[in-house]
Amino acid sequence: MAVDMSFVLSLVISLIVISMIMCFFRKNKTISTKSKNKLPPGEMGLPWIGETFEFYKAQRNNQLYEAFVQPRSRTYGNIFKTRLMGSPTVVVSGAEANKFFLSNEFKLVVSSWPSASVQLMGANCIMEKQGDHHRLVRRVIASSLNCTSHETLVSKICSSVEFHLDTNWHGRDTISLFRSTKMLTFTIVFECLLGIKVETGMFEMFERVLEGVFALPVGIPGSNFSRAKKARLQIQKMLLNIVRKKKKEMEESHEGGEDGVLLSRLVTSLTRGEITEEEVVDNAVLLVFAVHDTTSFAIVMVCRMLAHHPRCYAQLLQEHREILDSKETNEPLTLEDTKRMKYTWQVARESMRLFPPIFGSFRKATVDIDYEGFTIPKGWKVLWTTYGSHYDSQYFSDPLRFDPSRFEDPLPPYVYVPFGGGPRVCAGYQLAKLNILIFLHFMVTKYNWSLIYPDEPITVDPLPFPYHGMPIKISPKMS
Numbered sequence: 001m002a003v004d005m006s007f008v009l010s011l012v013i014s015l016i017v018i019s020m021i022m023c024f025f026r027k028n029k030t031i032s033t034k035s036k037n038k039l040p041p042g043e044m045g046l047p048w049i050g051e052t053f054e055f056y057k058a059q060r061n062n063q064l065y066e067a068f069v070q071p072r073s074r075t076y077g078n079i080f081k082t083r084l085m086g087s088p089t090v091v092v093s094g095a096e097a098n099k100f101f102l103s104n105e106f107k108l109v110v111s112s113w114p115s116a117s118v119q120l121m122g123a124n125c126i127m128e129k130q131g132d133h134h135r136l137v138r139r140v141i142a143s144s145l146n147c148t149s150h151e152t153l154v155s156k157i158c159s160s161v162e163f164h165l166d167t168n169w170h171g172r173d174t175i176s177l178f179r180s181t182k183m184l185t186f187t188i189v190f191e192c193l194l195g196i197k198v199e200t201g202m203f204e205m206f207e208r209v210l211e212g213v214f215a216l217p218v219g220i221p222g223s224n225f226s227r228a229k230k231a232r233l234q235i236q237k238m239l240l241n242i243v244r245k246k247k248k249e250m251e252e253s254h255e256g257g258e259d260g261v262l263l264s265r266l267v268t269s270l271t272r273g274e275i276t277e278e279e280v281v282d283n284a285v286l287l288v289f290a291v292h293d294t295t296s297f298a299i300v301m302v303c304r305m306l307a308h309h310p311r312c313y314a315q316l317l318q319e320h321r322e323i324l325d326s327k328e329t330n331e332p333l334t335l336e337d338t339k340r341m342k343y344t345w346q347v348a349r350e351s352m353r354l355f356p357p358i359f360g361s362f363r364k365a366t367v368d369i370d371y372e373g374f375t376i377p378k379g380w381k382v383l384w385t386t387y388g389s390h391y392d393s394q395y396f397s398d399p400l401r402f403d404p405s406r407f408e409d410p411l412p413p414y415v416y417v418p419f420g421g422g423p424r425v426c427a428g429y430q431l432a433k434l435n436i437l438i439f440l441h442f443m444v445t446k447y448n449w450s451l452i453y454p455d456e457p458i459t460v461d462p463l464p465f466p467y468h469g470m471p472i473k474i475s476p477k478m479s
């Protein structure tokens with residue numbers, strides 16, 4: 001009987017222990033299932049509006065990080081939810097998040113632009129394409145920007161810069177650096193990349209479209225958006241004529257895009273039936289936007305940093321003097337010379353770290369995404385920003401300090417992302433780099449210059465720009 005009692009007792013104890021263990025696992029399972037469906041922390045704000053006003057206000061003052069992202073990241077961590085322009089949105093920060101969301105383009109997320117941008121840039125441009133077709137269009141664009149075309153690009157960009165300085169800087173003692181670089185980069189994208197001659201009025205037409213790309217897409221007469229749409233139609237008509245003329249010329253001459261210019265490559269693809277006429281036009285429009293405001297902002301911010309840091313300027317100038325000293329008088333600049341502009345590129349990279357021309361961009365979840373213990377529901381937007389990793393002291397000590405020597409050594413992937421990353425990484429990185437280096441070369445070797453407003457505010461509408469257009473005093477250097 002004693003044996004029976006101890007048997008019963010041990011059986012009861014075993015059952016209790018087993019049920020406790022099962023209870024423990026069941027409880028944990030509940031916790032993990034719950035966390036699987038847990039939304040990130042954060043405030044969704046009012047219906048539809050959410051935190052749109054706070055976002056726009058911070059963005060407009062070029063304080064998106066300091067006034068919007070950083071305070072929320074301090075409260076909630078590197079992933080938080082909000083609602084922007086009607087869409088539930090998750091804002092993510094840091095190199096890991098950049099890697100996860102940028103490299104999972106097409107698998108978990110797709111690029112997602114506001115409706116006004118899509119209508120104005122064109123629903124048929126590369127930004128709106130996915131999968132195989134996206135790859136095809138990228139290949140066509142890249143074919144005009146690959147290594148074999150760099151030498152030709154250098155010579156074309158040099159001619160454009162020299163011509164621009166001769167016609168717009170020569171004989172003047174002040175100029176708006178931002179307007180000047182915008183006009184120049186506009187000419188470079190049209191004439192050097194696309195192979196289309198810039199005609200009077202084209203620059204202004206494109207400017208009008210740009211004013212509407214982040215506007216509310218309502219066609220109230222006189223609004224930014226409706227003026228932008230009108231200008232877009234004019235551009236479409238003009239480009240369609242150019243494309244048809246080019247196609248006819250190429251058919252008559254049996255030319256197959258060998259001249260290397262992008263318009264010929266796009267038209268070749270059109271003739272093969274790979275892309276449509278609308279795609280040629282929309283991609284041409286997109287490229288103009290992709291190139292000229294971004295590159296010109298990058299250039300002006302480099303100049304501002306140089307003006308604020310005379311020792312960096314002296315070192316940069318020395319680099320360009322050495323290049324000039326190694327050449328005969330009036331000997332043209334070569335691709336090899338641009339490769340010697342190592343310090344200049346470090347200055348430009350450091351400047352784009354602090355002042356990225358594009359703050360980041362939106363993606364849309366195509367499935368429910370589990371990330372960092374949270375779920376991002378299908379259909380929600382994800383905003384990644386350059387600031388999240390560019391201002392991270394883990395990678396950049398004293399992150400707000402300007403220090404080009406940070407770029408002497410390579411950085412881990414997805415830390416430095418002014419050109420994005422993954423399948424949608426900027427297709428024009430090389431053109432942007434050559435454009436920045438070559439412009440700075442001619443500017444610093446041919447002109448003395450100084451900022452008129454050393455601490456001019458930067459505003460954002462829709463992309464960042466110096467509030468007064470960065471006027472500078474200039475005088476030619478005696479050679």
Ligand code: HEM
Pocket residue numbers: 111126127138141287290291294295298356357358360361362417418419420421423424425426427428429431432
């Ligand atoms: C300093 C100048 C530039 C900066 C900072 C810049 C930045 C970027 C960024 C961040 C993206 C990725 C956007 C995203 O992930 O949603 C991008 C995409 C793109 N960029 Fe640039 N860009 C610059 C100049 C250029 C130039 C000169 C071209 C000319 C070819 C260009 C063409 C493109 C194109 C076609 C895409 C879309 C790629 C795709 O969707 O596959 N960009 N750029």
